[in-house]
Amino acid sequence: MRAARLIKMVLLLQARPSMTAAELARELEVSERTVARDVLSLSEAGVPVYADRGRAGGYRLIGGYRTRLTGLGRSEAEALFLSGVPSALREMGLADAASAARLKVSAALLPELRDAATGVAQRFHLDAPAWYQEPETPALLPEIADAVWDDRRITARYLRKDTEVERELEPYGLVLKAGVWYLAARTQGDYRVYRVDRFTSVAVAEHDNAPGTEDTGERFTRDATFDLPAFWAERAAQFARSILREEVTLRLSAGGVRQLPYVTERTAAREAIARAQSGGGPDEQGRLTVTLAVESADVAYAQLLALGPEGEILAPPELRARFATAAHRTAALYT
16 A cells, blocks of 8 residues: 555656645645655655755655656557546546556656646547447548647538528537537537537638648637536536426335436436425335426336336326326236
8 A cells, every 4th residue: 555655656746847745645645744754765765756845845856757658649648548438437436546547647758748638638528328339420520520639610510400500610529428429619609519410511710821831720729727528517417407398296116216217317316306205205105206307208108117016107197097008008918
């Protein structure tokens, strides 16, 4: 454990010009006194750690002490940082291991390559579904991806229902969600989301170039505060809430309470269960009555059938009748 901490301290100091004792203590999750002891141990082991005294002081490595990964270029470094799926890593308990790996690579990279992780994360985001689906590649995706990489403005034609509209866009990032590609772009000062397969044409905005030089398109200045994963999470939540326009009332067994978030929209299910539990809890039969927001009666029918006998539809009456019919037909199959 201590050996791993000492290695991480060296890598942190390689990746940054200087760090205070408080910063190291926070990164390593130890006390500042432990940091001081670890620095002394590193010095005794021959690692050239130097302490600057005073209010602006801190620890740094001297003499160009560094371990490099040779032959690693920008595109390779960007691909390395693009390969991780943060949400999946967290769910598998591998977030700490992935963080340590990225730190080791960052510390070893040349200074001009160290922004590779940040650059990729702010341009491409994978929102993985429960099971991986093979995405269909839209025809214009390569052109849009090039514009995202190079921060180039585009003029795009886009299908909105049955109407084709033209927009001047600053393409900030691409998101792959459940096999569908989306573009996060700024237009007229607002950030919006577009389905890439609905673009009918894309042209890079031109600017005057010196004679004989290649046209690279008009570049825009990226907002340094834009966070693609956070933006996507917020918009996805807004979209999920916007399509839940109807309500269904149902009684759930304990098993149905556990299953509901897995058969319907997860956030809506959890909110419905929380409201019901705080509003009185289960009845004398141990069943919980919840009011669930759903997209439509047809969607609710398809989703809630998966509950089987663990859920009873109470309202609306038309949906309850459909479930009663389905139950009779199912029972007849097993008679």
